[in-house]
Every structure is written in structure tokens, then in C-alpha cells.
Amino acid sequence: MADEPLFDPSLKKRKKKTVAFTEDPLGPEADPTAPAPETIESTTVNGDAVDLGPTTAHEAMKAGEDDEFKAMFGDLKKKKKKKEIPLDLGEDSGSSTPTTAPAAAAAAGEVPQITSDDLDFSDMKKKKKSSKKKAAFDLEAFEKELNDSKKESSEGKTKTKTEEDEDEDDIPVDTSHLDIVDEFELGDNPFSRPDAPIGVDAGTEAWLSSDRDYTYPELLTRFYASLHAANPALLSASSKRYTIAPPSIHKEGNKKTIFANVTDICRKMHRQPEHVIQFLFSEMGTTGSVDGAGRLVIKGRFQQKQVENVLRRYIVEYVTCKTCKSLDTLLTKENRIFFMACESCGSRRSVNAIKSGFQAQVGKRSKNKTG
Amino acid sequence: MSVQNLNTFDPFAEEGDPLAGAQDVGSQADYIHIRIQQRNGRKTLTTLQGLPKQYDPKKLLKAFKKEFACNGTLVDDEKMGQVIQLQGDQRSKISAFLTENGIEKSTIKVHGF
Numbered sequence: 001m002a003d004e005p006l007f008d009p010s011l012k013k014r015k016k017k018t019v020a021f022t023e024d025p026l027g028p029e030a031d032p033t034a035p036a037p038e039t040i041e042s043t044t045v046n047g048d049a050v051d052l053g054p055t056t057a058h059e060a061m062k063a064g065e066d067d068e069f070k071a072m073f074g075d076l077k078k079k080k081k082k083k084e085i086p087l088d089l090g091e092d093s094g095s096s097t098p099t100t101a102p103a104a105a106a107a108a109g110e111v112p113q114i115t116s117d118d119l120d121f122s123d124m125k126k127k128k129k130s131s132k133k134k135a136a137f138d139l140e141a142f143e144k145e146l147n148d149s150k151k152e153s154s155e156g157k158t159k160t161k162t163e164e165d166e167d168e169d170d171i172p173v174d175t176s177h178l179d180i181v182d183e184f185e186l187g188d189n190p191f192s193r194p195d196a197p198i199g200v201d202a203g204t205e206a207w208l209s210s211d212r213d214y215t216y217p218e219l220l221t222r223f224y225a226s227l228h229a230a231n232p233a234l235l236s237a238s239s240k241r242y243t244i245a246p247p248s249i250h251k252e253g254n255k256k257t258i259f260a261n262v263t264d265i266c267r268k269m270h271r272q273p274e275h276v277i278q279f280l281f282s283e284m285g286t287t288g289s290v291d292g293a294g295r296l297v298i299k300g301r302f303q304q305k306q307v308e309n310v311l312r313r314y315i316v317e318y319v320t321c322k323t324c325k326s327l328d329t330l331l332t333k334e335n336r337i338f339f340m341a342c343e344s345c346g347s348r349r350s351v352n353a354i355k356s357g358f359q360a361q362v363g364k365r366s367k368n369k370t371g
Numbered sequence: 372m373s374v375q376n377l378n379t380f381d382p383f384a385e386e387g388d389p390l391a392g393a394q395d396v397g398s399q400a401d402y403i404h405i406r407i408q409q410r411n412g413r414k415t416l417t418t419l420q421g422l423p424k425q426y427d428p429k430k431l432l433k434a435f436k437k438e439f440a441c442n443g444t445l446v447d448d449e450k451m452g453q454v455i456q457l458q459g460d461q462r463s464k465i466s467a468f469l470t471e472n473g474i475e476k477s478t479i480k481v482h483g484f
Contacts, residue, residue, distance in 0.1 A: 255411075283482050285408040300409040306484030357404050357482070358420045358451040363411070 242327050244268050247311060249304040252297065256288075259296040259307060269319050270330055275338075275354070276314060282356035283310045323347040403469065405462045407483035417462055418446075419455040423474075428453045439464050 207218055244265055250258040259280075266273040277296060281287055284306075288298040321329050321342035328343040331351070341348045403423075408416045422428055428445055432455050436443050443457035457465070462481050470476045 284484055285406050285482070302484060309484050357406055358418050358446075358448055358454045360408055360416050360418055360446065360454075360456055362408055362416065 244311075247304055247307045249302060249307055251301070255299065255301065257298045257300065257302045257307075258291075259298060262290075262296040263294045265311070269315065269327070271319065272331070275318070275331065276311075278354050279314050279318070280307070280310055282354050283313065285356075285359065318351055321345060321347060322349060401478060402480045403474070403478055405465050405479065405481045405483075407460055407462055414458075415460045417457045417460060417465065419457070419465055420451050422453070422455070428455055431455065435461070435465065435468070438468060 205218075205222065207214060245261060245268075247262070247265065248260040250260060252258050262276065263273055266276050269276070273290070277288075277290070280296075280298070284298070284300070284302065286298055286300045288296060291297050315327070318331065318338075318340065319327050319329060321327075321340070321344070324342060324345040324347070326342055326344040330341050330343060332339050332341065336353075338351045338353060339348055340351050402421055404418075404420045406418045406420070408418065410416055422431065432443055432445055435441075435455065435457055439457065439459075439461050441458045441461060443455060446454045446456050448454055462483060466476075466479050466481055469479055
């Protein structure tokens, strides 16, 4: 969530259906190891076992909050599917061997699919219906897996020894987790944890068995791979994406436009519709009303793109937290001033009142007579 | 010797509305606002409001009209002061023109869709 806050234009082009608020363009082609560093980098200098205490606790907390934004993750499912395929390949080849699954290799080198393989083992056994994805974040599916994996945990005990060995190197990362994530992880592969012999290294990388000194990048990739394989929530927490359904704009007659899902959008942004509507009207220099079905009738002809642009500006100004760029904020009014309180970082700041500027005389003057 | 508690100032007194006197709380007075308004059909109107005092709106309007090849007028509004109105969507052109002539881009706010 460090960089570009909203609406990546390139992303938007790719999927027309959803307005993508992307904190981090974690596309299908994105490297799962890449997006995280801003938050964790400092701790990884020594490469291996890292105490992620505060950061991950924070992220874990965020992950919990994310729950309600689940609805916004409209397009995430597709990506999960893509991630899933390589993992299945690895599973077909028997145990969690270093056989390279092409896509995963492309994603993060050889390291990830080893760790992800064995970690995802319990999931993959269930007909790939629900997928475990490093990048994606879907608590619903997560819980489903959790239940499934519990059922199969006894089976899992019979898995080959090597997998358990490899699981071992995820332990330091796992245990450093505190909240929800930890619970999920425990539920996810309960079998591998107790059996894992501590201190045995997963000797599956090519460079791991060689005598030479390990290079820093190698260790770093390995660390991130195992980290993200073990904690999918971590990655998605650092690169959250918010999608809000695009405004559905219809024409009514020749001079009016209907904005049908305004209440929906307001709910997703946690804003009062009145506030949003006021902003829309003052920005677009027009007027309108809300009809019986909760739709907004705007005077004038507007296209979806135009309304979207205005909404974006609203989000930048009144929804995103200026401190942490989170969209998880609340707007309250005190003493005639609006204050925006961030739910994720706790900051509070006042925001400008919506002021409509000069309205020029449009149309017949006789119609506009007041009084 | 002064005892703080014996001061005449009552810290628990009602303060009233802290913003009662401040008219310009959250004011956007220092911005130049460029807005657009729809007219009938494809026609639009661009308004420029909040021009700093040191610029002569009349001369600016003249320059705008010549540069953008559009008509325009100067409107006196009791609240907003003098507002330049131009025919058509000239928002990006106005903002480019103003920045070229030495007005900070950060003081210009372009509104509209």
C-alpha cells in the first residue's frame, strides 16, 4: 500500500468490468515475491529466519478487517485459478519434488513451488475446487479449506518425509505470526508441524546442495517464497486491492442520466449517499434527485466514464486515508466540519467541506426565476 | 504568589462554537477553480473562478478568447466575485495557459467529469 493508491489506469483498461483500485498491481503475471518488500525488507537482511512481529501483526490485523471488503475483490478469483494450475502440476508429479512447474517457476524461481507445494498439499488434494493462492486473499475459501484440511489431516500424516522436512523451514515465519493468520495456518496443515524435524534443511534447491556460498538474492528469493507460501494473507495484506463495482449509468430520455447503483457504491465506501451525491452534483455542475428505487437521477447527459472519474476524485479526497492510503475510513461530522478517521492506522484529519462554486445561468432565464 | 486555581479564567466554561468567528474554515479561496457546465446538446460552458487579484480578468478574457477561439464573458457574482465564462470545454486549455504564464499548477483545480 505504499505506492500508487488508486485506479491504476493500465489495470483499468485490462478489465472493464471492475473499477480496480489497486494498491499494487498484483496481476497474474506479477511476481509473488516482488510486491511485499516495502513492508518487510528491513527484517530480511539476514535472509532466513526473521522476526516479523510487529509488521505481521499489523498485517494480520488488517487481514481481519479485509473481511468486509471481500465483496470488492471481484476479479480476484480469476487470478487464483491461474495460480492454481502450476501447483497441481507439482502435485501430479508425486510428492513435492523440485520438478518445475512452469508458471510458478516463472513467477518466483524454483523456490516457491517447493514450499508452496507441500504447504498447499492439503488443499490440492481436494479437487482444486478451492485454491490456495499466494497472492489472493479470500477468507471464505480459506475457511473452507480449513475445514477440509482438518478432515484430511490424518491422511496427510502419511505423506512423504521430505515434505515435512521442507515445511520445517517455514516454521520460524509461521510462529512469528500472531492473529488470524496463525490460526488459519495451523488449521491448514496441522499434520506437518509437529512431525517436522527441526534443524533439517530442505535440500531441494539446486544451489542448496552445492558447496558454494549462497548468494544473497538466492536466499532472499527463498525466504520470500517460503514466507508467502506459508502466509498468503501477508502478501495480500501488503498489496490489497479494492474494487468497487463501476457506476451503472443509464439514460433517461434525452436530458437525464440515471446512476443506478449509487447506494451500493456508497455502502462500499462507507459514506453517506447524501455526501457523495452532493459531491457529484457540485463537481459536475448540475442537479438531480434520488428516485423511489434509490437511484440517482442526474440532470444532463453523462457517460459512465465521466461519472467514474468524478467518483475517483471523491475517493481520493474523501475516502483514502492520507496517511496510510487505506480506503478503510469513516467520515463523521463535528462542529460543522467533516473528519475522516482511518480504521486501519487510526489517523484523523479534517476534510474540506463540499462547496459548489459558481453556477452559470444555463437555459431559459424565465424558467430560473426564483420566488 | 499565584495559585493557578484562583485565576479568573474558568477552564470549564462553555467555549461556544470554536468556529463561530471563522468564516473561511476549510476555504478554498486560494484556489483557481475551473469548472464545466453542460448546456443543451453537446454544448458546454467553462467557468473560471477565483483568479488572484493581480491579474486583470478583462485582459485575461481577451487573451482566452483569442487563444481558444471561443467567445466568453465576464460575470459578476455577488458571492464568487468576477467569473470568466467561456463557451465550450476549455478546461485543459485554460489550465495549460495559466501554468504557462506563471501560475502554480497546484493552485489550479480543474473540476468536472
